[in-house]
Amino acid sequence: MDExxxxxxxxxxxxxxxxxxxxAFLSIWEPFQAKRKTLLSxxxxxxxxxxxxxxxxxxVFYTGDDERDATIVFTYPPSFSGVADSxxxxxxxxxxxxxxTPSSFLKTDFNQLDGLMKVHHEIERMIRILTxxxxxxxxxxxxxxxxxxxEEKFRSLFARSPHLLNLVPHKYIASYLGVDATNFSKxxxxxxx
Amino acid sequence: xxxxxxxxxxxxxxxxEKQISNAITDWQQLPYEMLIASxxxxxxxxxxxxxxxxxxxxxxLPQIKKAIQANQDKSPSQFFKSxxxxxxxxxxxxxxxxxxxxxxxxxxxxxxPAPFPDPSVVMHEFISQLETLGMLIMQAKNVDLNQVKVPxxxxxxxxxxxxxxxxxxxxxxxxxxxQAERALGTWREQEYPMLKNMVKTA
Numbered sequence: 001m002d003e004x005x006x007x008x009x010x011x012x013x014x015x016x017x018x019x020x021x022x023x024a025f026l027s028i029w030e031p032f033q034a035k036r037k038t039l040l041s042x043x044x045x046x047x048x049x050x051x052x053x054x055x056x057x058x059x060v061f062y063t064g065d066d067e068r069d070a071t072i073v074f075t076y077p078p079s080f081s082g083v084a085d086s087x088x089x090x091x092x093x094x095x096x097x098x099x100x101t102p103s104s105f106l107k108t109d110f111n112q113l114d115g116l117m118k119v120h121h122e123i124e125r126m127i128r129i130l131t132x133x134x135x136x137x138x139x140x141x142x143x144x145x146x147x148x149x150x151e152e153k154f155r156s157l158f159a160r161s162p163h164l165l166n167l168v169p170h171k172y173i174a175s176y177l178g179v180d181a182t183n184f185s186k187x188x189x190x191x192x193x
Numbered sequence: 194x195x196x197x198x199x200x201x202x203x204x205x206x207x208x209x210e211k212q213i214s215n216a217i218t219d220w221q222q223l224p225y226e227m228l229i230a231s232x233x234x235x236x237x238x239x240x241x242x243x244x245x246x247x248x249x250x251x252x253x254l255p256q257i258k259k260a261i262q263a264n265q266d267k268s269p270s271q272f273f274k275s276x277x278x279x280x281x282x283x284x285x286x287x288x289x290x291x292x293x294x295x296x297x298x299x300x301x302x303x304x305x306p307a308p309f310p311d312p313s314v315v316m317h318e319f320i321s322q323l324e325t326l327g328m329l330i331m332q333a334k335n336v337d338l339n340q341v342k343v344p345x346x347x348x349x350x351x352x353x354x355x356x357x358x359x360x361x362x363x364x365x366x367x368x369x370x371x372q373a374e375r376a377l378g379t380w381r382e383q384e385y386p387m388l389k390n391m392v393k394t395a
Contacts (some may be wrong), residue, residue: 035326035327036213036324037324166222168217169221169317171216171317171321181314181317182313182314184313185225185312185313
């Protein structure tokens with residue numbers, strides 16, 4: 001399937017854009033490839049790009065004072081990637097985004113999308129609906145972080161994204177769950193039995 | 194040996210990519226019993242092979258990083274020509290096509306792994322080092338592989354060209370990853386189908 005068709009199908013499932021608006025929306029994306037461990041956006045810089053993931057796994061992460069990092073979210077097809085809040089508000093990012101496997105994307109920038117949203121009400125509405133879903137996801141994640149035990153978090157991630165286990169280094173999953181590598185290995189062994 | 198720089202780095206990156214992909218999709222998933230099992234008296238377990246590689250990574254990766262950072266002014270050259278000593282080390286490490294080393298080599302004492310290293314710690318470090326290696330190979334596109342020099346671990350007063358260091362360092366990884374795979378071999382036949390089923394039903 002053509003890369004733009006993948007984006008078209010993804011959008012159509014969220015909010016059925018009228019044909020003209022859909023064509024305008026699809027016209028602002030360019031293919032983009034990145035090798036493993038490529039930094040897509042850096043903490044402290046403004047996120048200029050929005051990515052639609054065609055292939056591969058990425059993560060958005062926060063780096064603490066002691067160089068330990070916390071994985072905030074994994075992205076993989078079909079979904080958007082990049083530092084969403086910095087992109088939407090065009091303020092400097094508190095987070096970084098990197099590829100965890102070789103990845104391919106469609107990529108656009110803020111000015112193009114913003115320009116379209118000013119002219120196409122339907123596109124702005126579609127972006128708002130996408131943002132609503134993301135917001136709901138964030139609240140759900142807060143509940144998980146506050147109320148779930150490490151093992152419950154692990155089971156929840158495993159149910160949602162079982163493929164991550166086989167495709168990314170486990171240290172990133174451990175940093176998403178907030179456990180160290182050794183405890184993560186123990187949980188993994190337990191879940192497999 | 195004379196190489197086209199771009200092709201050399203692309204080839205090295207592909208090799209590192211294969212190595213890390215194998216470590217993540219396969220070895221990282223294996224139960225510890227398999228990783229720590231010795232294939233025979235006096236022979237290293239898979240995890241010991243990886244720990245041996247880690248001990249070299251702890252030396253070489255920071256050295257390579259430092260050398261690249263200190264030489265950003267030396268712009269890339271179209272060709273890389275290996276030095277005689279670099280080429281010699283590479284030929285020592287490089288495996289024949291059948292993947293079995295032509296001769297056994299004794300490892301220096303300070304690179305001999307402990308009998309039972311912690312598998313989760315070793316695997317974590319091994320994969321992190323391979324990630325770093327891939328990034329360094331990409332960064333090396335900005336410097337001259339002929340002019341950037343890295344001191345070698347057995348005699349730090351000897352410095353080799355960065356291109357040679359990448360060549361023998363990645364060949365050394367392949368050598369011991371093949372050894373680790375042989376150590377796992379017999380276990381895979383007995384245990385692996387059962388393990389796969391367990392993962393599927395989880």
